[in-house]
Amino acid sequence: MNIYDVSERARVSIATVSRVINGNPNVSEKTKQKVLAVMEELGYTPNVFARGLGLNSMNTIGIMCADSSDPFLANAVYFIERELRKNGYDSFLCCTGYALKNKQNYLSLLLSKRVDAIILVGSGFLEFNKKDNAYIIKAAGEVPVMLINGYLNNPNIYCTLCDDYQATFTAAALLLEQGIQNILYLYTSKSYSGTQKMNGYKAAVMEKLQSVNEDLIQCCPGNIEAARDLLLRLSEGGLKFKAVIAVEDILGVGAIKYAKVKKLAIPKDLSIIGYNNSLLAQCCEPELTSVDNHVETLSISTVSTLMRVLDCQKVPNKTTISNDLNIRNTTNF
Amino acid sequence: MNIYDVSERARVSIATVSRVINGNPNVSEKTKQKVLAVMEELGYTPNVFARGLGLNSMNTIGIMCADSSDPFLANAVYFIERELRKNGYDSFLCCTGYALKNKQNYLSLLLSKRVDAIILVGSGFLEFNKKDNAYIIKAAGEVPVMLINGYLNNPNIYCTLCDDYQATFTAAALLLEQGIQNILYLYTSKSYSGTQKMNGYKAAVMEKLQSVNEDLIQCCPGNIEAARDLLLRLSEGGLKFKAVIAVEDILGVGAIKYAKVKKLAIPKDLSIIGYNNSLLAQCCEPELTSVDNHVETLSISTVSTLMRVLDCQKVPNKTTISNDLNIRNTTNF
DNA sequence: AAAATAATTGTAAACGCTTACATGAGTTAA
DNA sequence: TTAACTCATGTAAGCGTTTACAATTATTTT
Numbered sequence: 001m002n003i004y005d006v007s008e009r010a011r012v013s014i015a016t017v018s019r020v021i022n023g024n025p026n027v028s029e030k031t032k033q034k035v036l037a038v039m040e041e042l043g044y045t046p047n048v049f050a051r052g053l054g055l056n057s058m059n060t061i062g063i064m065c066a067d068s069s070d071p072f073l074a075n076a077v078y079f080i081e082r083e084l085r086k087n088g089y090d091s092f093l094c095c096t097g098y099a100l101k102n103k104q105n106y107l108s109l110l111l112s113k114r115v116d117a118i119i120l121v122g123s124g125f126l127e128f129n130k131k132d133n134a135y136i137i138k139a140a141g142e143v144p145v146m147l148i149n150g151y152l153n154n155p156n157i158y159c160t161l162c163d164d165y166q167a168t169f170t171a172a173a174l175l176l177e178q179g180i181q182n183i184l185y186l187y188t189s190k191s192y193s194g195t196q197k198m199n200g201y202k203a204a205v206m207e208k209l210q211s212v213n214e215d216l217i218q219c220c221p222g223n224i225e226a227a228r229d230l231l232l233r234l235s236e237g238g239l240k241f242k243a244v245i246a247v248e249d250i251l252g253v254g255a256i257k258y259a260k261v262k263k264l265a266i267p268k269d270l271s272i273i274g275y276n277n278s279l280l281a282q283c284c285e286p287e288l289t290s291v292d293n294h295v296e297t298l299s300i301s302t303v304s305t306l307m308r309v310l311d312c313q314k315v316p317n318k319t320t321i322s323n324d325l326n327i328r329n330t331t332n333f
Numbered sequence: 334m335n336i337y338d339v340s341e342r343a344r345v346s347i348a349t350v351s352r353v354i355n356g357n358p359n360v361s362e363k364t365k366q367k368v369l370a371v372m373e374e375l376g377y378t379p380n381v382f383a384r385g386l387g388l389n390s391m392n393t394i395g396i397m398c399a400d401s402s403d404p405f406l407a408n409a410v411y412f413i414e415r416e417l418r419k420n421g422y423d424s425f426l427c428c429t430g431y432a433l434k435n436k437q438n439y440l441s442l443l444l445s446k447r448v449d450a451i452i453l454v455g456s457g458f459l460e461f462n463k464k465d466n467a468y469i470i471k472a473a474g475e476v477p478v479m480l481i482n483g484y485l486n487n488p489n490i491y492c493t494l495c496d497d498y499q500a501t502f503t504a505a506a507l508l509l510e511q512g513i514q515n516i517l518y519l520y521t522s523k524s525y526s527g528t529q530k531m532n533g534y535k536a537a538v539m540e541k542l543q544s545v546n547e548d549l550i551q552c553c554p555g556n557i558e559a560a561r562d563l564l565l566r567l568s569e570g571g572l573k574f575k576a577v578i579a580v581e582d583i584l585g586v587g588a589i590k591y592a593k594v595k596k597l598a599i600p601k602d603l604s605i606i607g608y609n610n611s612l613l614a615q616c617c618e619p620e621l622t623s624v625d626n627h628v629e630t631l632s633i634s635t636v637s638t639l640m641r642v643l644d645c646q647k648v649p650n651k652t653t654i655s656n657d658l659n660i661r662n663t664t665n666f
Numbered sequence: 667a668a669a670a671t672a673a674t675t676g677t678a679a680a681c682g683c684t685t686a687c688a689t690g691a692g693t694t695a696a
Numbered sequence: 697t698t699a700a701c702t703c704a705t706g707t708a709a710g711c712g713t714t715t716a717c718a719a720t721t722a723t724t725t726t
Contacts, residue, residue, distance in 0.1 A: 002711090002712055002713085003712065003713065004712085012675075012676085013675065013676045013677075014676090014677095014712090014713080014714095015675070015676060015677080015678095015714080015715075016674085016675060016676080018713065018714060018715080019675090019714095019715095021713090021714095022714080024715095026673070026674065026675090027674075027675085028673080028674060028675090031674080031675085045445050046712080046713070047386075047447075047711085047712050047713070048382075048385070048445060048446055048447055048713095049381075049382045049383075049384075049385030049386040049389075049447065049683095049711080049712075049713085050382075050386055050681090050711070050712030050713035050714085051382075051712080051713055051714080052381070052382030052385070052681090052713085053380075053382040053383055053386060053680095053681045053682065053683085053711090053712080053713065053714085054680085054681060054712085054713045054714035054715080055681095055713085055714065056382075056681080058446075060446075068401035068402070068407050068410070068428070069401070069402065069404050069407035069408070069411075069612075071402050074401050074402035074407075074428075075402070077401070077428065078402075078428060078430075081428065090442055090446070092425040092426070092427075093425070093426040093427065093428060094425075094426065095401070095407075095410065095411060095414065095426065097411075109423055112378050112381060113381055113391075113393075113423070114380075114381055114382065224615060224616065250616075253616050256618075257618075260618065279402075280613075280616055282557060283557065283583075283586050283613055283616050283617055284616055284617070284618070285589075285590075285593065285617070285618050335681090335682055335683085336682060336683065337682085345705075345706085346705065346706045346707075347682090347683080347684095347706090348684080348685075348705070348706060348707080348708095349704085349705060349706080351683065351684060351685080352684095352685095352704095352705090354683090354684095355684080357685095359703070359704065359705085360704075360705085361703085361704060361705090364704080364705085379682080379683070380681085380682050380683070382681080382682075382683085382713095383681070383682030383683035383684085383711090384682080384683055384684080385683090385711090386681090386682080386683065386684085386710095386711045386712065386713085387682085387683045387684035387685080387710085387711060388683085388684070388711095389711080667726100668725105668726085669724100669725080669726080670723100670724080670725070670726090671722100671723080671724070671725085672721100672722080672723070672724085673720105673721080673722070673723085674719105674720080674721070674722085675718105675719080675720070675721085676717100676718080676719070676720085677716105677717085677718075677719090678715100678716095678717090678718100679714105679715090679716090679717100680713100680714085680715085680716100681712105681713085681714085682711105683710100683711085684709105684710085684711085685708100685709090685710090686707105686708095686709090686710100687706105687707085687708090687709100688705105688706080688707075688708100689704105689705080689706070689707090690703105690704085690705080690706090691702100691703085691704080691705095692701105692702080692703080692704095693700100693701080693702075693703095694699105694700085694701075694702090695698100695699085695700080695701090696697100696698090696699080696700095
């Protein structure tokens, strides 16, 4: 079953059928209806490969996401797919994990499948070592690349960011206003958005206290036990802190577990602020105050930018979306 | 850059280059090395569309998953992709959501992209109304379909199941042995595996008590508040229950929240068993006893079955993997 | 009514690969 | 030495589209 079968049955040439398929306006309404009817009748679908050969495009956007079980990323992917569909594009999703090698492999895979553009969801795609981002820059030489929550200065890479600096600045400032001075800052990795977050925290502390205690800035693997145990160790080691700002909700949950072990009252003895406003923030007890970074807005903005890029319009390479705090029971705001 | 450029530079015909690309053994070692070297040198990658036109295959498996933020599904997808890669197949993932319309659309999308097979991850793909599964059966007419945690009787559909019946049977039996007779059973939908689970529960209760109280079987949307509020309503309404078996961890968390509101001690006043042994089970307080359904084994088995199907071997249409209970602090086992 | 123009349709050449079949070069057997 | 065979390579015909260009038909203008 191919375009010839349709053209024969509809008594037109294959060119006309092709025009109908591609919505070319130079077809009379009558002919168009006839062809559509025949296509319907025969249950014809154009062959993607042949189509791709002709158009050199799949009409498909590749989406890469390090970890789809991360609720923030999963949400972003969901909204992005929805928006792409609205715009008539298909999408293929790859969950890459965080290993550089895998990210590189998946990116080549998508390129080799000739996607029309690539969306990298999450700062997990930017390595701290800048050389390791070469694979992204290279890809940007072939198709437009959208980067969510990361920034690379390249004319063919378009970045959509939440205002992480502002988020942690505000979070820290609110705590400082309550007279809480020793705020422990928990981060997982030195990604782009990670750095922004840390700078926001530092700036707020600096503004209020004129100095930052580096001991209060701690790196921690992204799971509950690691966070809990780190806090226990730090506390045993004599470090004093009355609040925790965590760059991911899961670390916030770890802080809650720590408070439980140490029988600290939340938020009286320990205030905790998480990040991403994920499901976890509602699961834990007490429920976690968390930064809401407006995933939906972020996703919509990314796709709309991409559409304009694919349409060869001039578009800024950087868009920032502001976010705010979802106040729950681990803080006394 | 195409196969002609390579053939020219390597001073061989395009047929020979093609043979090298496809690992055809009828090429002398010397020629093969020369061609490979040129391909490397030019950075040549075969065009998927042209390749697809010739081979009528993408070398790609389509994976569909209703909700990748469901940790069970996300895990399964991760392992499946890993296994496929091991076997030299690429994969494309679609997160469909639970709406039938979307599931149908994504399935057509994958078929139209000419994937070599389709893996449906999770019982979310089987509708209670059997007519609504026609789209899956139809797809199975075109490519092999793998179904995880669901069962459809069709020669071209291969099902890998966890033994949900056994899991809830065991869970209920353990509670009954402790003398807990009124076990509330919380489910979300009447999927295939949902039915299995319920039957396991009923069988265990029937065996011990010779009758099942249908009031103790309750349907509930899959979120924390809904579960909490349902239990509150039931309790206000006079229903007595000393244990909850939930078909998803998130409902188990809802039960914990309920206990908190009613100031019930866990597990003394209320035992709770979740399902899937997900991250949520470790987040909550107390941590949730949960059924571990061996996602990795399930995934490996699915892919290995698929490989044999694609290799035209005769394979059974149904494989069952047994599971067991991860005991934490919401039960007194 | 003829000429000019616009709208519609058709023809045929790509697109880059795979592969059946043909060819040619070595090897072996008679 | 030549016939029969094997192994390596090449030729050319598809695969199912898109689209520039040519051809035809319909419409408007004069």
